[in-house]
Amino acid sequence: MDSTDLPLVAALGASDYRATDARLTVASLIAERAGHFTAADLVAAARVQHRGLGRATIFRALDMFAELGVIERLDLPSGDHAYVACERVHHHHVVCSNCGRTADVDDAGLNAVTTEVARRTGFRIDTHRLELFGLCPDCATDAAARTSLEEAR
Amino acid sequence: MDSTDLPLVAALGASDYRATDARLTVASLIAERAGHFTAADLVAAARVQHRGLGRATIFRALDMFAELGVIERLDLPSGDHAYVACERVHHHHVVCSNCGRTADVDDAGLNAVTTEVARRTGFRIDTHRLELFGLCPDCATDAAARTSLEEAR
């Protein structure tokens, strides 16, 4: 894949930040990952593939991409922090707890929920965060196949 | 307040865990807090009020109460971890980003949202986490008063 095709690189180009080698490297590392990833993943991958990339640089790049809205921070049920590459519009994530793959979903009726919550509690809701965890179609199929196999025994 | 009235203490009594002094102290520290609190808050409070309470003990007690379902872990928009005392049934939290007060809300139509998301993405949704942030009625009133005051100038 030509790295200039990456949405992260496009966002970088459209911003006031310079498109340096280090940032392009981080962008391509992120693009290599299908689902969510942790900062530690990137640091490890950078060490293996592109020696010259400091820890601080990766954290700085992640902060910057998060600020540009092209990656988003995620809190896994385990309490760990992770990131996902994503669109810049407001949306939510569904995370496969088996393979880590993620999917974006838009509002999907959540606006009505926040309105209802505001009405019930009297709170003025400014922001919200919805994260959904489960099995992606592939892993769900696998799991179902494995279950029926065990039942057949 | 008689500490035996605390729902945390009741849950502790109903469990297999021993109701030791250290745990009762942690329970009363948690009960003193109206909204969410961090582990560091408790450690600091314990140091000020009840010298003899180790860091590890507080973390262990928090884990235990979380396991009993009487406190719940929360991820603030800042990325910090916090805890809230809460009911044992499944529910969600609304957090005041000004004073930290929290309110519990039940499903409020979210079930429909998860069903819709599952339908659209093909994921099998197992768990989810919804956190809402905004201003509680008091802080919202204050904020509104301050805004109108500034407009009058």
Added chain:
DNA sequence: GCCCGGTTGAGACTCAGTCTCGACAAGCGC
């Protein structure tokens, strides 16, 4: 060539959370 501001990698630092260890206390059989 020189300056300036943005960016870099290295490494020190911080701090939340975990782990380990020896001490202690409650419960229980004898």
Added chain:
DNA sequence: GCGCTTGTCGAGACTGAGTCTCAACCGGGC
């Protein structure tokens, strides 16, 4: 009462994610 087991304790070492600092580097403008 005694000894054993088990659960719990506090202290402090440890770990690892994330931040901060600093000197070096780089490209652009003059």
